[in-house]
Amino acid sequence: MSKLSISEQIKTLRRAKGLSQENLAESARINLRTLQRIEAGDTIPRGETLRLLAQVLDVRVESLTPTLAEDTAFLKLLNLSALAFWIFPFGNVIVPLVLWINKRNEVAGVMGLGKRILNFQITWSILVYGFTTVTIIGLMSGQFFFHPFLMVGFCFLMAFLNTAVILTTHFRIVKGEGDYYGIGLRIIQ
Missing domain, CATH: 1.10.260.40 (lambda repressor-like DNA-binding domains)
Known part of the structure; x- marks a missing residue:
């Protein structure tokens, strides 16, 4: 049974x-x-x-008592799903959230890793989309809070840093070393 x-x-x-x-x-x-x-x-x-x-x-x-299955392939998928931000806005939060909700009680390690991924990605989204929103409002009102080129540069820098964290975590999961998501607001506890 x-x-x-x-x-x-x-x-x-x-x-x-x-x-x-x-x-x-x-x-x-x-x-x-x-x-x-x-x-x-x-x-x-x-x-x-x-x-x-x-x-x-x-x-x-x-x-x-349910026994959780060991599935590093799912842990890697959960982590790499955050790369969805390259395809659509907030994909880095929505896709991992859906995967996490569906498997958090079935696969060992998903509960903790999912929380850390989501906290990091929510923090990243607040920074990037907040900075972008402030800059666009400044452009529309005629008051430049930040130069538009600075905004574009900041967004690309943040996107590449996010990708680097995701890929670093992927290789750490492959090696069995854990993850690299140590920073981020603790929104999901």
Whole structure:
């Protein structure tokens, strides 16, 4: 049963015992809506909820605890997905965010790496798009806060620095050394 997700395991065990969702929720002393969310895969039971469900289903907590798969290929994909900023604005945040949300509880290391990537990329986006916005407003109002060539140079410099950080992190993941995302606002905790 270890190949099934935790939600599928709980649903299978509940049905094997002939329990309805209401009966299991009542026996485990948890909210019915919580059990429905768990079985739908919308949430993962932890702590006391997991212990109570395991007790009622007569299984060990460890058998219900999800084991995360080792997948360095996905870690590399998650990291390289930030290069999407070269294709469309905010792609460096949107693409990694979608990948992170879908796999954060399934692949070992994705939770931490995804947070660091997103924090770095959000910080980078605030700097680049903020600087660009201020410069464009200055151009439209006739007051040059920054020379337009300075803006273009700054944006290209930041783009190449971002690419360098992404590629450096890629090679560090390949070598098993971790990542290079040490800086950035801690927006996602």
